[in-house]
Amino acid sequence: MQKAREHWSSHLGFILVAAGSAIGLGTLWKFPYVTGENGGGLFVIIYIACTFLIGLPVFIAELIIGRAAQRGAVGSFAFLSHNQTFWKGVGWLGVLSSFLIMSFYSVLAGWGMNYVFMSLTQFWEGRTPAEISQAFTILSSSGDITLFWHLAFTALTVAVVLPGIRQGIEYWSRFMTSSLFVILLGLVCYSFTLEGFGKAFNFLFSPDASRLTAKGVLQALGLSFFTLSLGQGIMITYGSYMRKSDNIPRTGVIIAVTITVISMLVGLMIFPIIFTFGFQPEEGLGLVFKTLPVLFSKLPGALIISTTFFILFVFTALTSSIALVEVVSANFIDLLGWSRRKAVLVVGISCFIFGIPSALSNTDLVFANWKLVYGKTFFSTIDELVSTWFLPLCGLLTAIYVGWFFDRKQVEHEYRSGTNTIRFFRPWIFFVKWVAPIAVITIILNTAGVINLDGGQKEVEQEMEVETVSRS
Numbered sequence: 001m002q003k004a005r006e007h008w009s010s011h012l013g014f015i016l017v018a019a020g021s022a023i024g025l026g027t028l029w030k031f032p033y034v035t036g037e038n039g040g041g042l043f044v045i046i047y048i049a050c051t052f053l054i055g056l057p058v059f060i061a062e063l064i065i066g067r068a069a070q071r072g073a074v075g076s077f078a079f080l081s082h083n084q085t086f087w088k089g090v091g092w093l094g095v096l097s098s099f100l101i102m103s104f105y106s107v108l109a110g111w112g113m114n115y116v117f118m119s120l121t122q123f124w125e126g127r128t129p130a131e132i133s134q135a136f137t138i139l140s141s142s143g144d145i146t147l148f149w150h151l152a153f154t155a156l157t158v159a160v161v162l163p164g165i166r167q168g169i170e171y172w173s174r175f176m177t178s179s180l181f182v183i184l185l186g187l188v189c190y191s192f193t194l195e196g197f198g199k200a201f202n203f204l205f206s207p208d209a210s211r212l213t214a215k216g217v218l219q220a221l222g223l224s225f226f227t228l229s230l231g232q233g234i235m236i237t238y239g240s241y242m243r244k245s246d247n248i249p250r251t252g253v254i255i256a257v258t259i260t261v262i263s264m265l266v267g268l269m270i271f272p273i274i275f276t277f278g279f280q281p282e283e284g285l286g287l288v289f290k291t292l293p294v295l296f297s298k299l300p301g302a303l304i305i306s307t308t309f310f311i312l313f314v315f316t317a318l319t320s321s322i323a324l325v326e327v328v329s330a331n332f333i334d335l336l337g338w339s340r341r342k343a344v345l346v347v348g349i350s351c352f353i354f355g356i357p358s359a360l361s362n363t364d365l366v367f368a369n370w371k372l373v374y375g376k377t378f379f380s381t382i383d384e385l386v387s388t389w390f391l392p393l394c395g396l397l398t399a400i401y402v403g404w405f406f407d408r409k410q411v412e413h414e415y416r417s418g419t420n421t422i423r424f425f426r427p428w429i430f431f432v433k434w435v436a437p438i439a440v441i442t443i444i445l446n447t448a449g450v451i452n453l454d455g456g457q458k459e460v461e462q463e464m465e466v467e468t469v470s471r472s
């Protein structure tokens, strides 16, 4: 027997929670750094296109699966497909992705917590911009400090998830999203006054095809899935807590628009700093930590602004990590009959342990030769594996399931329940059935080199450029 499920207390409550899970380090940290690495412009356009043409339809599909089945990710696929192993596997792939993301997410958020304290001590005082940004390099190669904050953040997440969805998640998500928005707007206004703003604007919005590779397109797709929290069973689980009167398509549109607007704001906040103070857009994973404190240190009230920003950074990470831990735990509760307490604790502790090599990935303490063997740190390997491969794959299979295997009448019934605007049903199902699968498959095959849409020329050019730069 299924136990009666908890439901969100109001529709707005749900939107805030879904937005809270979606807006997180993907927008604040990943978007700027991946955009920087991929040369801006065209990458941004492709990211937005992926968000609306592929991400949004899949987002709606996930909510529909969850609300129809009233179960977590694995349980939903099992229930709807009458226990077919393959589809249950898709659910598990999503759960695995959530678990892996959480393992490095807490490392990042932990660094954010550390920056709250660094801000309180005004660590930028008497330092040049280069020295301020150098602080991150030192922090990330300090295993003990990173590990401490990784533990602190994981524990914080567990403490919030333990009591259950209403008291925990909904409560926390309520005002974070709006506070973040306000502070972002303020910072963008300041960045607007920097001399590098024009250059940043051009970098972000003028398409330059020569800077994008096939891999970049797959990264844009992965990024849009990451920011929308797709392909991990999150929205399936959250959909299962929705009421029949909640409007699924509208929720999807609101979240996709919000994510896009916030990503653009973050870009407009960060890139002017990069161009004004002579940093490189392709600085990589530490971009946010390296550039923002430089800006903050120039502002009147630096202490308050920097501290507030990093507190919000941690809170937005928290509203996302809650979702990650929740979704993994929900499956154990549903499928194995574990108590909530046991599930959350086991998941939290496992995430912490699996996150240790990520936390120590810039040190020689564990897997010292990882980078030599795999070409990137343990942290980045896990990030890339999940964001670039697992999420698009899982999103693809979800779209295929809803488009081709899920009973059409039931899909339509679920879609219509809670909305009056049914004229978008047909275009939506068309996107789920055809556009999303074909696009994702094409992008994956192109990246894997099975088909070649850009002649392979660009990669060769880029490799040559990299070589020239590294030699000079």
Ligand code: PFF
Pocket: 021, 022, 023, 024, 025, 026, 027, 098, 101, 226, 227, 228, 229, 230, 232, 234, 320, 321, 323, 324, 327
């Ligand atoms: N969407 C989140 C972000 O952009 O940071 C990441 C994420 C959070 C993914 C929660 C999945 C999730 F359940």
